[in-house]
Amino acid sequence: MKIMTDGVRIGPITLNNGITKRNALTFFYASFFTVGIISFMSFMQPYVLTENLNIPADEQGASTSILAFTYELVMLLLIAPFGALADKIGRRPIYCLGFLWVGVSLVIFPLAETMTQLVMGRMFFAVGAAAVTSMMATVLADYPQERSRGFMVAMSGIANGLGAVTLVIGMSQLPALFKSMGYSTLMSGRFTYAIAACLCVVTTIIVFRGLSTLKPSDGKKDKEDIRQLLKEGLQEARKNPRIAVACIEAFIARGDLMVVSVFFSLWANQAGLAQGMDLETAIKTAGSFLIIIQLTSLVWAPIWGIILDRVDRLTAVVIAMFLATIGYLWVGFSPSPIVAAFIPAAIMLGIGEFSAILAGITLVGQEAPKEIRGSVVGLFNFCGSFGILCISLVGGYVYDAWRPGAPFIVVGMINAIILVIALTVRLKVGYRPPVK
Template sequence: METPLTKRSERLKSHQWNALYLLSATSALVGAVAVAIQPLLLDQVFGIPFEKEGEINADVQVVAEIIAILCVGFFSFKSDRVGRVPVIFYGFLLISIGAFLLPMSYEIGLSVGIGGLIAFYFARILITMGADTAQTLLLTLVGDASNFKSRPRLMSNATFMIVFGGTVLSAIMMQVAEIENGILLITIGLAFIGLAGAWMSRLSLVDVSDRRDDNRHPLLQVWDLVMADPRMQLAFAAAFYTRMDLVVVSLFYSLWCISMADMVGETRLFATAHAAAMVGFLGAGVLLSIPLWRRFVENHSRIHAIGVSLSLASIGYVIIGLIENPYNWGVALPLFLIGVGHAGSTVTLEVLTVDVSPRKLLGSVLGTLYLIGSIGIIMLVQSGGYYFDAVGPRAPFILMGTGKLLVLLFASWLIVNGIEESADHTLTGNRDVSWKSLVFLTSALPFVWLVGRMLVGGYAPGGDMTDLPVGFINRYLGDWAFTFLIISLALRPIAEMTGLKALTRYNRMIGLYAFFYAVLHVCTYVSLEWVFDLDDMFADIYKRPFILLGLISFILLTPLALTSRRDAIRRLGGKKWKKLHKMVYVLNVTVALHFIFAAETENGEPYIYAALVALLLGYRYWRRRGVESADLCDGSCGDRKAGKRVVCTCGKQIEV
C-alpha cells in the first residue's frame, strides 16, 4: 500500500535531482583524491622509505576502511529510522574537518605527542568515513525516489555521476599537484567542497521514504533477505570485488608510477599527476558504457550482466599485470576494460539490490552491501600491499583479476544449476543455495593467489627464483593462518550479538583453513628456507626465539584440527572434546606473541591482531561470567539433570 510519502518519492523536483547527482559526484571526487594524494603526502611530508611505501599506504587505507565499515554501516542502519538527509549532511561535515587537518597532521601529531602518522590516520579516517557515508546514503536516496520502471535509468545516472567525480574530476584536480604548494591547495579545496556539500544537502535534499518501525535488528532482516534469494548472494559476493576497483587502481597504479619515476627521469609530482590522468581512462570506460549497461540490465538477466562485467574487469587486471612500464600508453586499454566491467557490476548490483529490497529496509541493505565491499577493500588492499613490496608493483593487479574470476565461477554455477531470471526479472528455478561452496572458494583464494604468482614468475620451471622471496611466502602464509584463526574465534561472538546463528556452521571450515595455511607456513620454513637442514634450523631457533612460539602454536593447533570432525566428539566424549578445544584460547595468545616478536618494530599490524584477540577472549570471559552468575533453577520445573551446571528446559541454570 502506498502512503503519501511514498507517492511523493516519485515526484522529486528537477533541482533536487540535480543537487543529488552533483553531491554524488562530489562525494566520489573527495574519496578518489584522498586516495590519490596519499602516497605523495606520505612521501613528501613523512619521508616514508621506498621499500615501505606499499605496506604503509595499504595500512593507512585499511585502517580508514575498518573504521568506515563500522561507522557507515551504523549510519546506514540508522538512516532507516532518522532519514537519509541528516546523515548525508554530517558526512560532508566530516569531509571538511578531515581535509582541513590532513596537511597539518604531521605538526599536529607532534605538538600533541601522538606522532604525525597517527594524526594522519585520524584525518584520513574522517575523510573516508564522511565520503563513504554520503555516497552510500545518496544512492539509497535515489533508490527511495525511484520505481521499478525508472530505477535502471535513475541508478545509472547516479552511478555515472559518481564515476565522473571519482575519475574525470579527480584527475583534473590532481593536476594541481604539479604546481607550487599544489598539495596544500588540493586539501584546502577538499575542505571547501565538504562545506559546500553539507550546505547543499541541507538546502536542496528531502527525505522521501517511510521510517522503519520494526524493532527486529536490521542485520537479521538483511540476512533473511539474502538467504531467500540467490541473486542477492551473488550480488554480495560481487560487491566484495567491485567496490575496490577505483581504490586499488588509484592507489597501486599511483605507487607504481612513483616507484618508477626516477628510472624514467620524471619527478614524483609528475608521476602522481600522470597516474591520475591515466586513471581517467578507467573513468572513460565507465562513463561511456553506462548507457549500454542500462539497456543490457533492462533486457537481460542480471546474473548474466554480473558475469559479463566481471569477465571484462578481470581481463583488464591481468593485462596490466603483464605490462612492465606504467608509463606505457598501452595501459590505457586494460584500464578502459576495468572501467567497463566496473560500470556493469556497479549498475547491476545497485538496480538488483533496490528491486529486491523492501523500501523501509533499503538503507540497511545498501549499508550491508557497503560493508561487504569495504571488507573486500581491506583484504585486497592489505594483500596487494604485501605483494607490491615483496613481489613487484604489477602483482596487485593480477591479485584483483583472479578474485573477480572466482565470483564469475559462482555466477556460472548458479546458471548451470537452473537459477536464472525471466524476461521480467523474476527469479526462476529458485532453490536453497548453501554458502559453503562460496566460503570454501573464498578461503582458498589466498592460496590460489600465491600459486598463481609462483607460476607467473616465482618457482615455476624457467621462472626467476628471486621474483618471489621465500621470506615473503613464509610471512604471507603465516599472516593468513592467523587471520583465519581470528575469524574462527570471532564467528560465535558475532552470531551471538547479531542473532545470525547460521554463521557458526562455517566455524569448522574456517578453523581447518587456519590449519591448512599453518601447515604451509611450517613446510615453507622447513623446506624452502632451510632445505631440511636441522642444524641450521636449530641455530635459527636459538637466534630467534619467537620461532619456538610458532612451533608451540602449531603443536597446539594440530590436535584441534584432527579432532574437528563430529565422529571425534563421539569417540572422545563431549566433556573431553570441549576441554581439549579450550586450547584454542591459549593458541591464539601464543600466535599473537609469535606475530609480535617476529614483526619489525615500526610495523603496528601485529598489535592490531593482538588487540583483536584480546577483545574476543575478553568477550568469551565476559559471557562465561554472565552464565555462571545467571539465576539458578530451584528444581520446581521437575527437570533436574546430571552435571555440575547445565541449562534446564525452563531456560535457567541447574547446579547439581
Template sequence: MLGLDASTGISRTNLWACMGLGLLGTAVITFLPAAQPYLLTDALGLSGDELGRTTGYLQVAAEVALILSLVWYGALADRVGRRPVAVAGLLLCAVGAALYPFAGNVAVLVVLRVVFALGIAALNVTMSAITADYVRDHARGKAYGWLGLFSGIGAVIAVLVLVRLPNMLENGGMAPATAAKVGFLVVAGLVLLGALALRGTLAPGLAAPVEQRVGLTRLVGEGVRLARDPGVALSYAASFVARADLALVASFLSLWIVDYAKAVRGMSATEALAKSGAIVGIAYMVIVVGAPLFGWLGDRMRRQDVVILAQALAAAAYLSTLLVSDPLGPGMMLVAAAVGLGEVGVITTAGPLLAQQVPARFRGASFGVQTLCGAIGIFVVSGVGGWLYDLWRPAAPFALAGACGLLVALFGLVVRNRVTPSPDAASTTDQPAGR
C-alpha cells in the same frame, strides 16, 4: 530527467541533487587520498621509511573505520532517513579535510583520517540507497549508469583541479605548509557549501514512525540475513570484487607502470608518473563513458544476468594482464581500456540487483552490508595481491581479481534462475523507505 522515471513524490530537482551528491561525494572521496602525498612530504616534511609507515597507518585506520561503521550507517539511514546521513557524511568529510593540514603529529593525522573515513562511509551507503529510492525499478539500471558517469566526473575534477590547488598556490608564492592549509580549506569550504545545497534539494522524505521503528542492531541483522536470498548474495559477492577492482586501478596499475618505466626504461620519476597517468587515464575515461552503457543494459536484461556478464568481462580483462610483457607498449593501452570497462560494469550492476531483491524498509541496511563486503574485498585482494606482486609478478593482483570475478560469475550462473525480485522492493517515497 535524463530519461529516468522518478518515484512518487520525487521531482526533477531531487534527481539532479542525487547526481550532484554522486559528483560531490566522489570528488571529496578522491581528493584527500590523492592530495595526501603532497601534504606528507611538502607540508609535514616526511620522507623515506617514515613516509611509507605513515601512509600505511592512515590507510589501515581509514579501512577499519569504514568496516566498523558501514552497516550502522545503512541501518541509521533506514531509521532516520537518507538525507540526514548523507549531509552528515559531507560535513564529516569537510571537517576532516579542513583540519588535516593542521595536524601537528601522526597521531592527530590518524584521528582526522578516521573522521574523514566516517564521512566516506556515510556517503557510500546513502549514494546507492538514494538512487534506488528516487527511481522506479525499471529505470534503476539507467539511474546507476548516470550516477557512475557523474561520479567519474567528480573523480576527474578532484584529480585535475582540486588536488592541484596546493601546488598552484605554492607556485604563486605561498610556502608549502601555507599552500596546503589554504588548499585543503578551500576544498572543505566547497564541500560545506555543497552539503547546504543538498540539504535543501534532496527529497526531505520521512523518518520511520516511532511506533514502527526497528532497533539498529535488528536492522543490521536483517541486512546480513538477507544474504540467504540468492540475488542478494550475488550482489554482495559482486560488490566484494567491484571495490577491490577499483583499488587495483588506483594503486597497483600505477605502481606497475612506474616501476617498469624507472627500472627497465631508465625514466625519471616525473617521466614515469606522466606515462602512468596517461595509461591510467585511459581506464578512467572508459569508466566514465561505459557507466551509462551498463546502466542501459541493466534495464534491458535480467539484473542477475547483467551482473554475470559484467563479472565475466571484468575477469577476462584482469586476467589479460598476464599477457602483458611491456606495460608501456600499445598492448597495455588495450588492456587498460578493457580493465576500465570491466570495472565500471561490476560497479554499476550490483546496486540495481540488490535494490530489486530487498524490502524497501531494509534497503539502507542492505546497502550498508553490500558496501561492507566491498571494503573487505579491498582488504583481501589488495593485501594478498600486494604480497603476490612482490613474490610473483606485477600482474598478480589483477590475476587474483580476475579469479575472484570468475568465481562470482560462476556462482551467478548457478543461482540465476532462482533469483526472484522482492514484491516489497518497489520504491515509494510516501513510505518510510523513500526518505
C-alpha cells in the same frame, strides 16, 4: 511536498512517487562529488607519503596497505549502521553530516608528520566517507521506479566518473600551480587539500537544500532498534540468493575500486618518479592515465545502463565479473602504467571496473524490500568494505614483495571465482526480468 501519483520524469528516468526533478538532480551532483572527493583523497595519498613522511618507494606499498586497512576497518564498522540509521531518520541529515566531516578531515590529513598521525587522519576521513557512500547507494535505490533503475544507476555512474575525472584533473594541477607561485612542495599539497575542504562545505549546502526529506519507510520501523534493522537485512540475504550474490559481488566490486584508486595511483606515481620526473609532474602524469580509465567508464556507462535494463540482473553480474576478470589481469601483467602501450589495458580496466560496481548495486536495488532497503543496502556496503579490508592487506604485501601490478592480478583472480559463483546461482534460480 506534493506527492505524485505516477512519478515525474527526468529524461528517460521515471522517479518514484514524491521524488522531484530537483531531488534527482541534487542526487546526481552528490554522486559526482562523493566519488570525486574520495578519488581525490586516494589519488593524493602518494604525494603525502613522499613529501610529508619521506617514505622510500619500496616501502610505500606496505604503508598504503596500512592506510587502506585502517580506513576500511572504520568503514566496515560504520557503513551498515549508517544505512540502518537512514531508515530511521532519513537520508539527507546523514549525507550532509558526512560531507562536513570529510571537509574537516581534508584539513587535518596533510598536516600529518608521522605514520601514526597519517593513519589517524585516514580513519577520521573514513567516518565521513562511510556516511556519504552509504547514503549515495541508499538514495540511488530509493529514487527510480523499477523500470528505470538500470538507467538511473548508469547515470549515477556517469556522475561518479565525471566527479573522479574532474577532481583528479583539477586538483592534480594545483600542487604544480602553487609551486610556481613560490610555495614549497609541502605547502602546495596542503593548500590543495584546503581547497577540497571548501568544496565539501559548498556541497553540504547544496545537498541540504536539494535532497528529499521523505523516508521510504511507512513509519512502522521507527521504534525498532538499529541492530534489528541490520538483522532483517541479513535475514533477507539468507532468504533471497540473488541478494546473497549481490553482497558477494560487492566484496570484490568495492575492492576493484580501491585497487584502481589507491594502488594504481601509487604505481603510476612511482613509475613517473623512476623516469626522473619531479613529484608534481609525476602526480600530473599519473592523473592523465587515471583519467583514461575514468573516461572509458563514462563512454561505457550508457551502453551498460541499457544492458542492465534489458537482461536478468543476475546475468548482468555474470557479464560484469567476466569483463572485470579480463581487465584486471591485463593491467596486472602490464610492465608500466604510464606508457602508450598501456592504454588498451586501461580501457578494458575502465569497462570492467564500472560494470562490476554497478551490476551489484542494480541487483540489490531491485531485490531489496522497500521498507528495509536501507538495511539491505547497508549490508551490501558492509560486504564491500570487508572486501576492501581483505584486499588492502594482501595488496600492499604483494605490491612490495612481487610486483606493482600484483594487487590487480589478485583482484582479477577473485573476480573469476565470483564469476563462477554467480553463474552457478543464475542457472539454479532461473530467469527474472529486470522490471518486476
